[in-house]
Amino acid sequence: MKLSPKAKQIFNTIDKETTKLGDLRTIAKTIKKDHDLALQLWSTGHFMARQLAILILDNKQLDQNVINKLDTDIQNHNPEEQIHLMDWLIANQLTKSKQLITLIESWEHSPSTLQRRVFWYYQARLRWMGNTKHSNTEYLLKAIEKNLMSEQPEVQWAMNYTAGQIGKWEEKYRDRCIAIGESTGLYKDDIVPKNCTPSYLPEFIAIEVAKLKK
Template structure:
């Protein structure tokens, strides 16, 4: 914790706080520290229990994903209110644990929009990598019905899933584009030059073009 405190930078904190993350540690420096510490599950638990955002990010880098129970991961997500902690928990730990599918199903319809957003993030991953058994028309129905009025993080996750369906599954591409055009979610999102817009119809079109389909 003392070393993390030494790495904290006021300017980094200000930039992170604009995104809802309350820490001032440069992530490259955090990764370097994690590389030096290597995997230490007991230390990861202790760092997580501090409640400190930088400590929790470090914990997620040095933990052993397969060591967590489903119940532990569920509790951790509900405790993790910083967006970067939520993202890293899902992508670096839950996806590599034995429980991503159980948690995906449980989280998808959760009343907490942050938890539901994690469920949609895991669903997007399945759409791209293991779509077998997924009800893609049903997912499109849910997106069409709920995305427009969903809170920010949940809306973003549902939009990403919409785009992923359109990108990866040609048979549903036209419907995904129509849904995106009708709902207009993130249509006016400021996109830096050279980056792809998160507006689903544009996102789908650009990624399909890159794939040469």
């Protein structure tokens, strides 16, 4: 896609090594919403330009076909950048629209690994602040117990994290969530950086519950 003079000017100010996320948000605030400009910046394939593009997309113009195209493009990035771009898309666009949330909720069995990860990560996000009023918790746990170990690593992490949030906030499911970690051994042997919470469910839940009791 040919860049307009405005898109070229913005693109030339973005440097992968020195531009920070805060800088992108500052730029986005001055642009506000500009879907055409976003698509031009996206077409560059540049990681930082694509993050800026996500901030200024018009979510009213996002549908499954457009998201599939973004998803395909994201897969050309390295694994770390893939996760960052998709999480950035969740936080800044996909959860800002009831229509797009409906799409997220349909992605549990999507052929796209990234979209399946979004489904599970969204379920975890719903529970971050202790909201336990969800009718699908039992269903989610059954799906995790059945499918966790057969999923791709990116999706496994989000499924595991959802179980962690359920176990943290809902005492009646806590032992069951701990048992998932014990039976799978997932992340048990991971080396965790100092001051970071391990992903191994028995440890994650114990640490997070202890925080709640303080």
